[in-house]
Structure formats: C-alpha cells, structure tokens
Amino acid sequence: MAKKSKESESISATPKRAVGNQATRDKTLEKITELGRSVAKAALAESDPFVDVPTRTISNTSYNETRRLLEMGDATMRRNLFNTGQARKFMQTVLLSKGCKDLLEARKTLSLRGMYYMSLHSIPGTKEKTFDDQEESDGILEDLEVSLSTLRENLHLFAKKRGTMVGNITVVDNGDPIDCRRMGTGGYAIPSICEPGVVQFGKCEAKFVLHVEKDTVWSRFNEDRFWEKHNCILTEGSGQPPRGVRRLLYRLHKELGLPIYCLLDCDPWGHYIYSVIKQGSINLAFESERMAIPDAKYLGIRSGDFARCGLSDDVKISLNDRDIERAKQIAEYPWFVKKKHWQKEIQLMIRNGFKMEVESLITKDISYVSEVYVPERLKAKDWID
Amino acid sequence: MAKKSKESESISATPKRAVGNQATRDKTLEKITELGRSVAKAALAESDPFVDVPTRTISNTSYNETRRLLEMGDATMRRNLFNTGQARKFMQTVLLSKGCKDLLEARKTLSLRGMYYMSLHSIPGTKEKTFDDQEESDGILEDLEVSLSTLRENLHLFAKKRGTMVGNITVVDNGDPIDCRRMGTGGYAIPSICEPGVVQFGKCEAKFVLHVEKDTVWSRFNEDRFWEKHNCILTEGSGQPPRGVRRLLYRLHKELGLPIYCLLDCDPWGHYIYSVIKQGSINLAFESERMAIPDAKYLGIRSGDFARCGLSDDVKISLNDRDIERAKQIAEYPWFVKKKHWQKEIQLMIRNGFKMEVESLITKDISYVSEVYVPERLKAKDWID
Secondary structure (H helix, E strand, O other): OOOOOHHHHHHHOOOOOOOOHHHHHHHHHHHHHHHHHHHHHHOOOOOOEEEEOOOOHHHEEEEOOOOEEEEEOOOOEEEEOOOOOOOHHHHHHHHHHHHHHHHHOOOOOOEHHHHHHHOOOEEOOOOOOOOOOHHHHHHHHHHHHOOOOOOOOHEEEEOOOOOOEEOOOEEOOOEEEEOOOOOOOOOOEOOOOOOOOEEEEEEOOEEEEEEEEOOOHHHHHHHHOOOOOOOOEEEOOOOOOOHHHHHHHHHHHHOOOOOOOEEEOOOHHHHHHHHHHHOHHHHHHHHHHHHOOOOOOEOOOOOHHHOOOOOOOHEEEEEOOHHHHHHHHHHHOHHHOOOOHHHHHHOOOOOHHEEEOHHHHHOOOHHHHHHHHHHHHOOOOOOOO | OOOOOOHHHHHHHOOOOOOOOHHHHHHHHHHHHHHHHHHHHHOOOOOOEEEEEEOOOOOEEEEEOOOEEEEEOOEEEEEEEOOOOHHHHHHHHHHHHHHHHHHHHHOEEEEEHHHHHHHOOOOOOOOOOOOOOHHHHHHHHHHHHHHHOOOOHHOOEEOOOEEEEEOOOEEEEEEEEOOOOOOOOEEEEEEOOOOOOEEEEEEEEEOEEEEOOEEEEEEEEEOOOOHHHHHOOEOOOOOOOOHHHHHHHHHHHHHHHHOOOOOOOOOHHHHHHHHHHHHOHHHHHHHHHOOOOOOOOOOOOOOOOOHHHOHHHOOOOOOHHHHHHHHHHOOOOHHHOHHHHHHHHHHHHHHOOEEOOHHHHHHHOOHHHHHHHHHHHOOOOOOOO
C-alpha cells in the first residue's frame, strides 16, 4: 500500500484557488488586447479594420518528418469589416475575443456552449442573432486560437470532460493533492483543462502510462491492480480521448519522461485514436505542438493476435465497406505510410476481413488482458509505432 | 479549507481490497445455485427443465401511490428447455447464470460487454453462436436480475461509467478514503457499482446534494466552490445518470438523510431525467426499490424562468413535434398526473413553444446560476416535486 507522500503533504499546505497560471493569463490577455488595439487603430485611422486568421485547411498543413509533428503553413485569410461576405465573421471574432478577455479577467472558465450563450444576443434594432448556433461560435473560437497562437485552454474554454486516471502518482489539481494510488474503483476524473496552471505533478513512482480506449477495460485493469503490480499510471479516454486527456498524457511524457503505451481496439477507429494521440488531428494541426506524442506506442490489439492468442471465430466482427475505406485512408497518413509495421498491420486487418475489440480477450479468461496479454507484450517490447 | 478528517484516517488504516460485500455475495451465489439446482433436479427427474422469469412489461408494472414507487406485478413467464421457441433463451439464461457465478467466485466484476464475450461461443458441431449480439445477452441479464430478485451490481456486472462528484464528504471506495473536499477541478469519478460493499460513507458535513445534468455546468459550480459556500455535495451524471450515480444519490438520501435537488434543462429530456431519478424507469421497475428517490426535488430550470429571470428571446429553442409528444406523455406519468405544479409546468412549456438549457442563464452572468439562481431558489424553498 502506497503511503501518502510527504511531497504531496507539503504542496497541500499552500492551496491555490485561482484557476490557471498568472503569467500565461497575462500573456494571453496581452495577445487579445493587441488584437483589439489593431482593430481600433484601423478604425480610428478610418481604414478597413481586419483580422488575419491562419488558414486551417489540409492544404496549409504539413507533416514535418524531422520533428515528427503536424505543422501549419503560413497561409492566412484576411477577415475585413467592410466586406459583406466577411463582416459577420469579423464581428463574431471581435465579440468572442471580448468574451475570452472577460473570462480571463474574471479568472473563470467556461464550456464552449457557455461561451456561445455568453456571446449570444440580437443586434439592437434587428432580428439578427450574433450566432445561429453553437457550431458557428465553435468555429470562430478555433480561428481565435490560431490567430492568437494560443490554446483554447489558455482562453479558459473547455469541452465536455471524459476520462479517468489511477496509478502511482500524486497530481495537484488546483491546489488539491490527489493521490492516484488511493482512488478506489472510481478513479480521478481527468479535468477538461490540464494546463500546468491547473494540474501539477507531485510525487511519481510510475515508470510508464498504459492508456486504454474504454472505461470498462480500464475497470478491469484497475480491479486487477495492474498499476500497482507494474508500477504505472492507468488512463482511459472513453473512446477518442478529449483534449484534457491528450494534454495530460503529453505532459506525463514530456515532463516526467514516461513512455505512453496504448491499448486500443483492432479497427480503424482504434488506429485513428492512436494516430490522434501520436500526431494530432489533421484539421487542428496547430494543437499538435502541445499535444502530440510521436513516441507513443501501439501495444494492441493487433490483427495477428487472432491466431497468436488462439481466439475463436466468435470474436470476429466483419469489416464493412466504410471500415475498409477508412483503413486505407489511415494507411496513407504521412506518419504511417513509411512504417512497414503499420502497413502490414492494416493490410492484415483488411485481408482478415474482420476487426476485434480488446474485450475479445475475455473469451480466454476474465483477466487474460491484464495478467497475460499486456505484461507479455511489455516484457518483450512487442509494440508498433 | 477542510482538513482531512480523523474518521477517514481510521478507515484508511484498514484497507479492503476484495470487491463487494461477503454476505451479499454469498446470498447472490446461493440464489444462482438454487436456480441451477432446480434445473438439474428437473433434468434428473426426466421432466422438462424451466426457469420462471417475472414479466418485464408495462402491463405488469404499477405505481404504488402509498409507497410512491414503481412495482412489478406477479406475472411470470415460464421458459422451458423442451420448447423450440424458448430453448435458446432457456440455455442463454443458464449460461449467463454460470458466468455470473464464476464472476462472483473470482471476486471480479465485468462490463455487460465483457459478460457477452465471456459467454460467447459456438455450440460444438454447429455454426450456432450462443448470442447473436450483446443486445441479446443484455436482455437475458435483465431477466436474470429479476428472476433472482437481485440487482445487476450484485451480479458484479456494470455498464459504462459516467458522472463526477465533489463536496463536503469523504467516501471510502474499495478501502481508499476519498476526500471529496479536495478533488480539484476534475473530481471523483463515480464508479459504476456503488453498492455498500464497494462504496462506504465517511465523514460528511454536507446538508444536501445538488445534482446537475451536465459536467460543463458542474464545472461552473465547482469552480465557484458552490459546495463549500453552501455546504453540500455536487454531482453530475452526464445527461441521464447511469445506475451508479442513481444508486449513490439514493444512498446519500436514505443513509445520510440528505435532500436531493436537481438542476436540469427545461425540456422533456430534463423532465425525464428527473422522473427517472424520482421513480425509476418504467421498463426496469424492479430496480426502483433500491434506486428511486420519490422525495427528490426539481429546482429548475422552469418555464416561468424566462420571464422571471428576464431572459432574452435568444435563449429560446423551439419545441419540435417530438418534444411536444414526449412532454404530453411525461405529464401522464402516474407520479406527475395528480401534481398541479407539474401539470402547470409542462403546460406552460408547451404554451411557450420553447425549451431552455441551464446554460441559458449565462446570458445574465457567468456565475448567475451558481451565485444567484440556485441560492435564491434554495433559500425560498422554491422547487417542485
């Protein structure tokens, strides 16, 4: 049984309640103010106010093989006020900038939906709403992230929370030391915003992170106390991990040097989850710099496991046309296309004609996955990347 | 800042690792064994083995006005082995009984999907699978729950985990004391199984529970430290709360005597969430006895809040035909039909022609909901039930 660490005790003596880090907040506020100033300056000079927004398209995204990161190019789009096709978006950008400024100054955070409501009103004297729906405001907020070259989290905005953690680490969340060695069956709910101003790392004995796709599989590993036996941290992201989980994994990897091993389903969706953890999502390339983990390893489930683990035909789930199409797209991703292992893996899955879930290992034994499969793979360094 | 309570320290000195409670497990095992014995006895006597399954239909469900609970009637369905229309279901019932027995004896828990896989195989010499899909196995597991008059949780089965908690309470989860006063921005992830054998209550100063619909709203209340200022527990169920959350709310209410206040959207979905917390779901009436909280209060959002809080037209979301149909159905539920307040509430929503989300209050102020709306309603005891 792990004892409560002295380190976490000493941190707990100085609780910290303001959300976020003062320096980051000041920097973000300065960027927003600068954007406002440039708009005001143009207006006062009686010229056409504008905002330059980096283009978030695939054509302006490229994979840097040396850095092994997705990067955005230099292309920008100018958004003018005196252009009937751009005026609405220009005004929305300024309006949401103000919303984020208010949020930062109030030292509060808000969901994307909350920010939509906060900025929602009808233009006086008209029936024109500032936003037709949340989708419109979400898009502008992404523009704002890249225009200010910051992260949504630094604008104090968050999306739905998902994902849990247990293991040999103490984290300090908003001043509260949380001993992840003693989180029972439920675990610590990973926050939406995992920036250093909110979540810090206390004492950590863990040597690696096992990230699993589903909370139900996570429960199997937690119940079998895998993290205790193998001295690690156990996380899950309830499917495609939200940004909070990805940022936390990134920081555990970068700041504490922990390898990240992923246990995902053997299907295009599992491969895509791995791809996002590893490189980021293509249409949000600007976030990769601070979230992508090119060194993350894919432990399984792999197509060869069907024969290797002696699974029965019952666990086969047929690939449909959409699966095959997705699998081929993923094989073409620049970080997979030159990897022999990944090409073989995806080809074998397509040739097999079926996918498999992590849970299929339960047909061998309830705890086969946590007591045989993963320990054997880890010991043999048997993964792909 | 709340200090770590002495009570939780003393509990933490005797950690407890086996899942569940010995007496409950023994009782459930005895019930399964009894079922097996009756089948074996019939077989040995060369008569037709059968299982009697209480009928889970609306016609066999009634609302007991005195107890204010949904109850199942006495109707049962006999499932025979020597009946081509019933043989498959009979064998599935026996197979899953064995699966649950194995699980209880191994002192492990499993997801519903896990149990499906564990019991999945092809009948030797045929291409017949024991189950075509998980839906088939889930249905039989519900039959098993009622046949054994137990809860799924006592069969060590669980569904996807959702929901988080913070507040002035320490819970002991599988031997780990969890101080919900010091859970940062993330919170304690409420387990899927919240039976007394897994989750116990330590020191609790809280005087009530505020249950909100969404995790994003929960974050607002947590960030504003509502639970500290108002001495309460704050929970969320990410929409329709899963059984773990409902069972925890029930136990907080029954065992600690805490009133449960619900803050949900003003729409048929919000009303339905309240209805399930209050009375249980109609097609799973057998669980109501141990999950329903007839005394739970509905704080808001209410239709009258549009005028009362001076909200703008922008927050209105039009009701569609399906919404109106659902609203009328809910108004006919036996626990709502004689309640004037509920009839007025639903009628006003339909007359208004629009629904509203809790987040609509953000148009007033970021923290209006946590610093004005809920405190005012609580102070005035202004809720409906």
